[in-house]
Amino acid sequence: MDELDYNTCNATFRSLTDQQRLMVEETSRLIGAGDDLELTSYGCGFGMFELELIARVPRRTVWFQGVDTNGEAVARLRTELTGLPKVRGHSVLTASMADVADFRIAPTEYGLFVQSLCYLDADDGMAVLKEARNRHRVLIVAVTPLNRLNGPFAESLARQGVTRPLFAQTLAEELARFGIEFRSVTVGAEIAVPVSEPAHRLLEFLTFARHQPWHGGTSRAELLDAVGELGTLSAGHVRIPHPVEVFAIG
Ligand SMILES: C[S@@+](CC[C@H](N)C(=O)[O-])C[C@H]1O[C@@H](n2cnc3c(N)ncnc32)[C@H](O)[C@@H]1O
Incomplete structure (x- = not known):
């Protein structure tokens, strides 16, 4: 990282x-x-x-x-x-x-x-x-x-x-x-990631969650998609066990 x-x-x-x-x-x-x-x-x-x-x-x-x-x-x-x-x-x-x-x-x-x-x-x-x-x-x-x-x-x-x-x-x-x-x-x-999280926090989260530099897209929508893949969406949060x-x- x-x-x-x-x-x-x-x-x-x-x-x-x-x-x-x-x-x-x-x-x-x-x-x-x-x-x-x-x-x-x-x-x-x-x-x-x-x-x-x-x-x-x-x-x-x-x-x-x-x-x-x-x-x-x-x-x-x-x-x-x-x-x-x-x-x-x-x-x-x-x-x-x-x-x-x-x-x-x-x-x-x-x-x-x-x-x-x-x-x-x-x-x-x-x-x-x-x-x-x-x-x-x-x-x-x-x-x-x-x-x-x-x-x-x-x-x-x-x-x-x-x-x-x-x-x-x-x-x-x-x-x-x-x-x-x-x-x-x-x-x-x-882990509960609010969908309202700013892009830089989504990037930091993904970088740590994957324990290596993040190589995917870095627009807010792309980052949110990548977080979304890890859990389920409910009440404005992506919830990840x-x-x-x-x-x-x-
Ligand atoms: C995920 S951190 C946890 C730190 C702390 N226990 C906490 O929960 O806040 C894991 C720690 O284990 C340390 N570590 C890894 N291998 C080690 C080893 N062989 N001997 C001592 N510490 C080690 C790392 O340097 C790191 O600080």
């Missing part, structure tokens, strides 16, 4: 879906109320999900640990966390979660993988999960099923050699294969 800034496209995409809010609600429900929360997020990025979870989870204070390969995102998240009174401390590392034995990662009660485990092939991802089970009492993994919307993302992973990524169906199969008990809930999120599976392990 080089023609448009990745973060702008991602922000537009996320602003049109209730997926993050519903995932935060489900994750908060799993964690439950209490005093302090010790949490590690693998693939934390700059914390779009994590910061909302910290704000909403019914805990008085949070100690946060994050791991991501993207150094810029890590630096940005550190700055955000430093300003939050609810965060009593944090450690955010530029590292790969595939480096399973990284001794810098401290044990915490909860280990979180939000939309990040699918970047790994099944063998690597399961090795990461197994090691994480030794560090955390409960693992929560949020990942979408492989569907039409993330097909292009799966193709781009395949080009990078990740041929069996851990999307929801594959993760469930692998957990069963290794006899690891889990509970999972389907969060029935959707965007479910996510939330797994609780441990």
Whole structure:
């Protein structure tokens, strides 16, 4: 994605879906109320999900640990966390979660993988999960099923050699294969794109939805047609199913 800034496209995409809010609600429900929360997020990025979870989870204070390969995102998240009174401390590392034995990662009660485990092939991802089970009492993994919307993302992973990524169906199969008990809930999120969206927002949305530069037509009518193909039109919106599976392990 080089023609448009990745973060702008991602922000537009996320602003049109209730997926993050519903995932935060489900994750908060799993964690439950209490005093302090010790949490590690693998693939934390700059914390779009994590910061909302910290704000909403019914805990008085949070100690946060994050791991991501993207150094810029890590630096940005550190700055955000430093300003939050609810965060009593944090450690955010530029590292790969595939480096399973990284001794810098401290044990915490909860280990979180939000939309990040699918970047790994099944063998690597399961090795990461197994090691994480030794560090955390409960693992929560949020990942979408492989569907039409993330097909292009799966193709781009395949080009990078990740041929069996851990999307929801594959993760469930692998957990069963290794006899690891889990509970999972389907969060029935959707994307609602108002037909009144300006052309630049439609372009950003399509670019991110397809995870690559948009090569189709760029008039407003053409962009709207392309969005329309992804979902169904109702009440002035194109509605596109965007479910996510939330797994609780441990
Ligand atoms: C879709 S983003 C999710 C970010 C964050 N969890 C959220 O929901 O806002 C996926 C993140 O996984 C990170 N990632 C991908 N492969 C990784 C790896 N092997 N180790 C650590 N992070 C990784 C990417 O850099 C990216 O920040």
